[in-house]
Amino acid sequence: MILDGKWRQSAEVTPDGSLLILDQRDLPHRISWVTLTTPEQAATAITEMWTRGAPLIGIVAAFGLVFAVRNNPSDDNFNTSYQYLVQTRPTAINLAWALNRMRDVLLPCPVSDRYAVALETAKQLIIEDIETNKAIGRYGLELIKKHFQQHNHKPVNILTHCNAGWLATADWGTALAPIYMAHDAGIPVHVWVDETRPRNQGALLTAFELTNHGVHMTLITDNAGGHLMQHGLVDMCIVGADRVTKRGDVCNKIGTYLKALAAFDNQVPFYAAVPLSTFDHSLEDGVKEIPIEERAASEITHLSGMTSQGELAEIRLTLEGLRVANYGFDVTPARLVTGIITERGMRALPTS
């Protein structure tokens, strides 16, 4: 998508087979790029969230394997690296999906070919991710267009949570792809952007993306969505997901469930937009079965931003030594989900 007037991807392969990623740590205040060349760097980029978003961490992990086989293409090294990378984040299924795809292609390969095949396969993941997101965007666009036509061509108000935009994928995004396509097709859309505590991916990343692309948006607190829906100010919700169970339970950023409850209570359609690789057909009951990552207390107690002197600084919001619990995700039961938009169209839910 467009960044500083140029079309860029969140992850780009360099001519020497390294991976150039947009470092998201200081966004929106500073735009910087990092080149990854080792499995350890790929793992750190994921665990420390230089990069994030379920589809994108799958791609970065796959490149971690590319770098591993470049160093040493043996089965032993491959398997060790696979184990190391698959544990970087527990909730998103795309991470394991991308690594499994690499494994299924590479292990049958002669050792001497592995690096070349790994690089081609990982590059292919990027290409497919972009095509997938564009397809999701086109199916989502139809929903937005239909709403627009059925409601006297009034601007369509869409609420999203966290960031499932081009910063969470190689390009276009999942939940935001339909919004970009609607905007580009001339349909007036307005996005309610949840700030998304504790890491503020909405306030920092989604706001940055949409603003760069010229999409009309308003930042709100995570607390505000219910009030907006009660007052008819939201026409639909579209979110991404880190894992979707067989029956359609949606695991996504913490707080998604609360928005789905409010949408259901106010008859606002609630969609998740995901690649099919997000489905985990081995699970039924997402609340009981999906592991929920717990993250550091400092994500809640400390915040970074710009001082009035234009410097990046960190502050501690709270008293020191407070007990904090920081769950990264929650699960929205399928009964609250209107539909799941995939690259093959709307996935029907058994319960809806």
Next chain:
Amino acid sequence: MILDGKWRQSAEVTPDGSLLILDQRDLPHRISWVTLTTPEQAATAITEMWTRGAPLIGIVAAFGLVFAVRNNPSDDNFNTSYQYLVQTRPTAINLAWALNRMRDVLLPCPVSDRYAVALETAKQLIIEDIETNKAIGRYGLELIKKHFQQHNHKPVNILTHCNAGWLATADWGTALAPIYMAHDAGIPVHVWVDETRPRNQGALLTAFELTNHGVHMTLITDNAGGHLMQHGLVDMCIVGADRVTKRGDVCNKIGTYLKALAAFDNQVPFYAAVPLSTFDHSLEDGVKEIPIEERAASEITHLSGMTSQGELAEIRLTLEGLRVANYGFDVTPARLVTGIITERGMRALPTS
């Protein structure tokens, strides 16, 4: 309640008839007190949230009238000051309730007696507020005790939103009074404290209060409550309120509605704890009829806290110039509320 080892009230009358309030702007990092002596100071203390909480702003506004009649006890000055003070915050009904009580006592009084009567009436408001909150606390304690006895004497997990503690009243609090009484009675309670964006009253004030009193607590993001309730980690929710309609719709800090939806979806009892003065019998449908205050964008985009050098500093979290909407309150329909704890016991709701 206990602050620095001493029993203090959030608002204390000085011997010369001024009002000493705990300045909540720099809490929990700095504890400082401000003496109010003019109606303008009382209004500023309310609008700029040096002090806050529905019951407490009623008291501070009443003292604004005391200061007004001390300067000039005429009807004209009284009425002008009343109008000026009643508009300081639109959502909480206690503000108008306290001012009306002052008006009903003072206007029939001879002008020469007005200052003395005003001071006595306002002092009486403080005494009554404390007695009211203690009564709310005793009724709420019964609910907690019953749960404790019926669940094998396991610790009782209570979720609260915003701050309805002693910092929001003259003393004890409304939602937190039952918790303090349970704690003091030796019942093991644990409080899930919502951070309460955008002003973080939970992270800053509720955490500060509970910690000072030795109550076991855990800070969470506003997004986390639904996940906790899905996993059986919340036994009941208790919140305060700024206005309750005749049928029991509860207007409280933005985000309360989302927690009530999650509580309802998971069969967790959801209580509001309020003085009877919080009821507005002139209203039925809270969503349609209660005015919701909109506040400055900077409450969302900017945050203050301690730097690593131990200085208070402000940072800007987001890009400059973002469009922001900052609704201060929302309305929880009575159908989601298990009961309303008042100083005269549980108020039955027609729909529950």
